[in-house]
Amino acid sequence: MFRGVNTINLDAKGRMAMPARYREQLLAHCSGHLVATIDTEARCLLVYPVQEWEEIQRKIEALPSLNPVARRLQRLLIGHATDLELDGSGRVLLPQALRSYAGLDKHVALIGQGKKLELWSEQTWTEQREKWLVEADAGEELPEELRSLSL
Amino acid sequence: MFRGVNTINLDAKGRMAMPARYREQLLAHCSGHLVATIDTEARCLLVYPVQEWEEIQRKIEALPSLNPVARRLQRLLIGHATDLELDGSGRVLLPQALRSYAGLDKHVALIGQGKKLELWSEQTWTEQREKWLVEADAGEELPEELRSLSL
DNA sequence: TCGTTGTGTGGAAAAAAGTGGGAAAAATTG
């Protein structure tokens, strides 16, 4: 289970040191084999342990490919999915194409989201976060599932 | 069950000494393993024993992630949830990111709230408290659930 | 009053993690 924020510096080669607290878990659960793809809603990357990803990929592939929306999802998500491996120092190399999609330069933020991780440019993340916090006050409609949620 | 206010001083490293009366209880109930995240309504932190938090995290993760309001909650709450461990002296280290969100410098107030604790900058806490007391005089309407409550 | 115990506080030492770079291997190109 992933949670929490980590700010990380990419090195000159585009490598990211996975937070130490995740490493043991990742080696045990998927031998350090991850898959990264793009988020189509926001300019960030989604990172999954390989098993989790493959389950999702099966679901996406099962969508009716004559439906334009489904086809678009397939092309964007599966088309950008890239295998990543933890190296001996617990780092992964992020391909140039994904880094430029999410605008990742040096300072990035890795956000735990349960079964997956999200990877943002640190600046984009903080800006987005401020927007969300302001919106939360605006008191929009809450979905039914949220009414009863008590924190 | 937590209740009552404690004012505590953070040390230079951002560590907070948990009130002694909670320590035994926390070690017994969750081995001193806590999770802190942000409150999206106010600039304060929420601190849960790990089991309590994981139950909440499961509920939040189960929300439909295509719904923007739900997605925002997931990112804000799970995205900021950070594991804390009581050290040998009964202290927890609060990460910089959470401290700056809640504006915690040296003087903080820890508020017992049943299953969870709230952590405020002491100054923010006292100011907020005054506002609430004034609002209470303004005599707003009570929601149905409150009419029958007798203190 | 003095010793004892429990708590708050600071800091040093040890361990772990971050970081950079170079050499070997692989791939690409002419």
Next chain:
DNA sequence: CAATTTTTCCCACTTTTTTCCACACAACGA
């Protein structure tokens, strides 16, 4: 096929984090 570039792997240094210990102080009881 050789030359060059790119990628991968691994080592070593630096910095950060964690753990552990010691001291000060207050509360309490003898």
